[in-house]
Amino acid sequence: MYYFSGTGNTKWVADRFKENFALDNINIDLVNIESVEDNKLKKYDFFIIGSPVYAEFPPKIVTDFLNKFDDSKKKVKIIVYSTQAASSSSAPCFMAKCLRKKGYLPLIQISIKMPNNYYFFVGKKPDKNEIKELLLKANKKVKDVVKNFINEEPVIETASFIRIQFNKMIYNIFKSRIPKLSKNISSTKECGKCGLCLRNCPQGNITFEEGRAIFHSKCILCLKCIYICPINAVRYKGKKIEQTQKDIIRVLDLNR
């Protein structure tokens, strides 16, 4: 399984896949795509790809990874899933299409609704009960699709052509606004320079200057820095953000 996860949701789901496949004595190796240097894949029986959704599509770090994915000569089966705040997105269709072109066979293509980590920009802040309920439902969905996969029953969630085309427009607008949006991230003078954000930024976008964390121009808006800061000193538009992902982000294998 290859995954990217900014604030833990996609990794949380990855762990559920691993757990549920283990019940059938199938071992899943979890690989964070940030740690993949070349895309020479080992020989596996099947692959799982997991991604969060940023403006309806996977972030660039995931699409770059998929574009470099080795071709498959033998129609190796794949599972693709996205996690997002809404019930669905165009991301699984996009990921499956990309891998189908390379000779893979998408057997499971699904969206999994998870807590909204960008509620301070769009949508509603998830409360504790809602988060609990979302995790229960996500777990059930993973359990069900693992059974489907083992029984070779396809589960393909699609999005209409019009939705995908419209969302492409939204994504392109979002992409062009990332540099501006990422300027909204800053740290306060309370920053203890512990280095956790610096060591775990997927873009290597953070340095320490003048006694605090400074965010440069390579940000992809994954929001990891906001949610992992142990003293909640990373601001968005100067505002303190309630760290609603605090429990979930613990599932990431962080560089301590």
Ligand SMILES: Cc1cc2nc3c(=O)[nH]c(=O)nc-3n(C[C@H](O)[C@H](O)[C@H](O)COP(=O)(O)O)c2cc1C
């Ligand atoms: C920059 C950004 C854009 C997002 N856009 C969407 C979106 O278009 N639709 C949606 O349902 N959720 C959106 N979300 C919410 C995330 O997709 C969701 O919380 C996801 O599960 C986060 O996964 P992660 O914790 O593995 O990073 C967005 C989040 C971020 C940070």
